[in-house]
Every structure is written in structure tokens, then in C-alpha cells.
Amino acid sequence: MAKTKSVFFCQNCGFESSKWMGQCPACKEWNSFAEEPKIVNKKSTSGAVRRENAAKPRTLSEIELGAESRVSTGMGEFDRVLGGGIVQGSLVLVGGDPGIGKSTLLLQMCRNLAANGKRVLYVSGEESPQQIRMRAQRMGDFSDNLKIFCETNLADIREMLSTERPDIAIIDSIQTMYHEEVSSAPGSVSQVRESTGIFLQIAKGMNITIFVVGHVTKEGVVAGPRVLEHMVDTVLYCEGDRYAAYRVLRSAKNRFGSTNEIGVFEMRNEGLVEVPNPSEYMLEGKPEGASGSIVACTMEGTRPVLLEVQALVCRTNLAFPRRTAAGTDLNRVNLLMAVLEKRAGLHLSSCDAYVNIAGGIRMSEPALDLGIVLAVASSLKDQPIDEKTIAFGEVGLSGEVRSVSMAEQRVREAKRLGFTTVILPEVCKKQIKGIDGIELKGVRSVRDAIMKILQV
8 A cells, every 4th residue: 555644835836845834945935835645656657658759869950840840720819929839749838817718719729720620639627518519609610620528537638648649639727637646636736736747748748739728826827836837838828807808818938939929819709809909909998188198119029019008196195195006017106206206306205196007908018117107297297198199218217218129110010000209218219210200209318208298
């Protein structure tokens, strides 16, 4: 009989300890240790899947990249986030809040892949075949290349994958899978780590692309140890308000492409519909002639995204003014307001301030600084900014406006959407040439920018 003992795992990073600790020594998280049974001398599963292409070492020149090394999902926004398409034999983790649309997005991808002749196996541990069929009816017709398998036993799933040998497999979700040789409950640190390890062996050994759905915690990270994210090739997060229409698919890790790309989708009755031009929908409903509003430009990978920055500044009688930020970092907003107080002479210490990025998308690029600064100043002075003006630039602690990357792409996107004036760092203005029909106003400091925009 196998001998069992208890060990303690950090639920945040997966650190293992023989005793309980108040603080994890690896990630410094408090009260994150959970006790779980551990089996000693259990049967090894490392040889369960034989690596077909690992018979002998090969040089890079001997490894051939076939024409189908990248497979299109049938959705341009999804392909963009993946870095150009699906890499065969990769392991992809898709995380997000409940009801955000993870399963719907993957089912749509399966429909497109099956229609293109790919063999797809959808493994569900949360829904019955009838429930999946009901959800699929509103998306249209599905090819017979898509097969549904509802099971949570890892041994049965591994056997089915070995028998069917699909091109693409979906595991929904990793927290429902369990391994019989691990005595802890499904969703625990041990089960999640063991299950992911076996799916990694299957993906690399059988050359099957596996998409794994992972639930997230209240902090917004995948439930279970962070080692789960280190084991997979790509980590995608589906973000947005579940009660709003738009969803953002963001890459947090990608061994085969950029980690800065985003894909924007709109939730409709027939599923998730791509939004090829996010700038246009982000600026829909922008108020006319209102103070505290300006359009800024941020870069997501190679894509410039124009968005509206809103600020509301009002006097308060409280001893500690309130500061709130939605869609951007609150600490960064506090820093910029301190710069305005010190370098531009704006009296904000007795004012409440609320900053919002319209559209429900969270942005943190430093180029957003100048837009936040001008929106706060506009609201404080109650002077509207011209609707055809955009701004971008990083603001330093000395009040200087610093250079940002890819300034020319930002200006061209502003011109394409009909803007006539761009407020940008003076250094970037000197680098931009050959763009007519739009006025470039270079600024060196926040005081200079406020004087040019608000004439104060």
C-alpha cells in the first residue's frame, strides 16, 4: 500500500513545504499555504506518452518547418494575439472571469477549424453534450470533424487523445480534471500541476495542439499555482465586463509571438464577433464641448489604439481628497497629479479627482501620461479641449514630456480617423516627416502643454 503524508503548497506560486508557513518564502504572499495529501512512491507517469520525434538529437538545420506550422483560427483578431496563428504541438492556456466568453470563443474557433478539415476534440468537464449542443446552435452549422467528449478522468482523456489523434484539443477546464494517483480534490494545486504536466507531454509527444481553459481568482490570475503559467507555451486572458458588449483578448505570455497584442471582440447572440478597428468603437459616444475629456493614443503591440481619457476634478471639504482611477493605474494617476501640483502650479490638494479610460479597456502604457495630465487640467479649469486634438507622451517627475516609441504610427492613425492636431513630445516631432494634413505641436513640459491647449 502506498504511503501517504501531508505537505503544504502555496496556492499563489506552488511552493512546497513540509510545514505550514504564514508567509510564502518564494512569492512573499501571506496566508496562501494549503495542506494536501501527497503519495510517496507512486507510479511514474513520465513514460506514459512516448516522444515520437525524440529518438536522437538533431541540429537546427535538420529540423524542417512545414507549411502548416501555423494554422489559422478563422478569426483575424485571435490569430493576431497568437502571433499569426496556432503553432502545432503547442499548449495554450486561456483564462478569464466566469461568463466572460472563454468557452464561446474556443467553440467558435473549433467550428472554423473543423470546417477547414482539421480534426478537433472538445473535452468538457463542466457541461453535458446537450448543453454544448444548445450553445453551439446559435453559432451555425458544425462539421463532423468536431467531436465532443465529456469526461474528467485524466486517464480516460489521455487514452481518447491517443486513439483519436486530433489536430486540436480543447480542455474545459483544467480545474475539473483529476488524476487517480493524486489523492487531493480536483482543482487543488497537486491536481492542476499534475494534469497540466500530462497535457504538456501529450502536446509535445503526439504533436497535438491543446487549449486549456483556466478559471481565475478574485485577483485576476489563473487559480492554482503560477507554475501552471510557466509550463504552457502561451497564456491568453479574456478581459472585460461580463455585462458589457466588448471583450478584450490579451496575451500575457507567448513563446511564438509578441505579448503586447490584443484582440477586441463584441458579444452578440451568435457569439463573439471581431472588432477589426478598436479605435472607432472606443471613441463612440465621445461628448462634444465637455471639459476633462481628450483623446490619447497608446500602442498594443504593433497596433495604435485611440481612446478617450476622462477626468473629473471637483473641490472637496474632506481632509483627504478622494482619488479614483478606472482603466489605468491609480498610483500613476497620483504621481501625475503631484507633478501638476509641483511643476504646473495647479492646486489639486483640495480636490477630488476621478480618471476613467472610456470603453472598458485597461491601459498602462506611459504614453498615456500626457492625455491624463491634460484631461485633469481641463476639468480643473473647466475648459474643453478641441475635439479634433489627440495627445501622447510620457511625463517625468520633473514635469518634462519624454519621447515614446512608434510616434509616426500613432500620428498616421490619428490622421486616418480625422484628427487635425497632435500634441506630442518635441523629440518625437523632429523624427516625424512626410505626414501632411495634420498639425504637430511639440511640447517639452506639462506647463508648455497646458498653455498650448488651454491658453492659461
